[in-house]
Amino acid sequence: MGWFLLQRAVQALVVLFVVSTLTFLMVSLAPGGPEIMMTMETTPEQQEALRRQLGLDRPLLVRFVKWTASALRADFGRSFSHRRRVNELIAERLPNTLLLGGTALALSILIGIPAGIISATRRYSVVDHAVTLLSFIGVAIPAFWFAILLILLFTVRLGWLPASGLATPGAPFSLADRLAHLLLPSLVLATAIMPNLVRFMRSALIEEIGQDYVRTARAKGLPGRRVLSRHAIRNALIPVVTVLGVLVPRLVGGAVITETIFGWPGMGQLAVAATIGRDFPVVMGLTVVVAIVVIVSNLAVDLVYGWLDPRITYG
């Protein structure tokens, strides 16, 4: 177990290093840095001065070593456009993204898993067909359009829920207000992964129901409900957990869209702004943080997997 953890940790560090090196090279070798954003109103001399001020006139290797050295101390430098430290920007937004992502994940599990179970136990029924159709639609619907539809319904027509922000500006803190702001974005983000979860749960459970041990359990007289809850569902959940690990990156990607639409001040929104503004230190910092989130969640899934399934040994 300890050895396995160590091995995975080393692997994770290698992946992290490769990802950040590749991003750095890509960002640095690209034609046109942040100075091209201001070509309209600046002279070439001013652009040169800006490059010098941002340290972009130094050789690539020097910049890379410098960036790596500070990144190792968890310092991603200063943003080109915000006049603030990248760390501050990310630290400010990371909790918001985690809140949104966590809620979306919880929603997907709480709705997706039962839906998959119902679908599997009533195979080819009306409910099953409805769930399957809905999950197809969930995969095919553009997240931003789904968001617009929800805003159209719940904000424009019904006026029940707010369409943007973390909370009502200027209002004192209230849990109800925060939850109301959280509901639509997390629902939209949840659709990024829920359909996969439903379909995977369905097929995993159908497979388990066909197994011999389920027939044995029924034959010895266990009521069907108990056979499902104590035996089949438990085993079907094991592969579903691995899929969750694969789906976490998709949540992070979905956050980009969701946060932009709902004006949610998280990392996705920051990523879009940094992309448009060619704010390279921010792009780099976000890449590393996102890579860490993904790697840690994959590691967590590996560990949970072993705990769920005693047959797995960490060799």
Next chain:
Amino acid sequence: MADPDKVPSVARAAPAPLPVAVTSAHRTLWGVAVRRLRRNPPALLGLAYLVVIHLIAVFGPWLMPWDPFAADPLIRLAGSSTGHLLGTDEIGRDVLARLVLGARVSLAVGLVAMVISVSVGVVAGAVSGYFGRKIDTVLMRFTDAMLALPTLFVILAALAVFGGGPTTATVVIGLTAWMPVARVVRGEYLRWRVTEFVEAARAIGGSDPRIMVRHILPQVIPSVIVAATLNVAFAILTESAISYLGLGIRPPLPSWGNMLQNAQIYIWSAPNLALYPGALILMTVLAYNFFGDGLRDALDPRLKL
């Protein structure tokens, strides 16, 4: 059986029955597939819709009596009328004409990105599966790493570096979607390279590239077609997302994604503007997924006929 030393060890260890395409006149793989597809209403519906929408994308822009670029500020955000069947957008351009031209743009991006992702995926998967060993390990670890990264995030970072625009967007979408294809193709090459006909081809002196292309590739085509169908859906969806963010197809050229860019601003005054492009994206992606799923079932030789 030939000289047992020449047979790769996998062949001896796993003599699993291989699904073989039956090649009698009545039961070719494709004949069976067509018959199975006919019994799959969602897949047929998807196919019918796809035929129509692609015809519209190809011929529609020439047949449209309205100019998708002509703005008329006097009739901005107009509703449906005989002059403009689906109304006008925020600067008074005809929405229907823009939707039709947008179909051409969005579908073209989807198809070209698919060709890129499938090409890269087939080459990577074939090399990985056929040669195995170190090449396989390196390529597959790289594939895993790419799969673990949030696609949209990678696309954003790449667009930040290389700038937006139709060509870059299409290439970047293609280069972030090849991984599942590579995995499927690798699995197929692993399976086919130990079969007797491949061994025979090698025995009469067929070179590796020749065996990979002339002998194994045709066996892999069904899986590749399924993956390709699903990849078009993915590419269209991704294009719409990045164009919505303003980083893909840039106005005045319409795409279904960038037509939604301003929809949120006018959601109170002209909610219809938000509905049409999104509905088209949804239906097109849904159709590709239904058709792709139906194809997968129809081409799966393990299913009973």
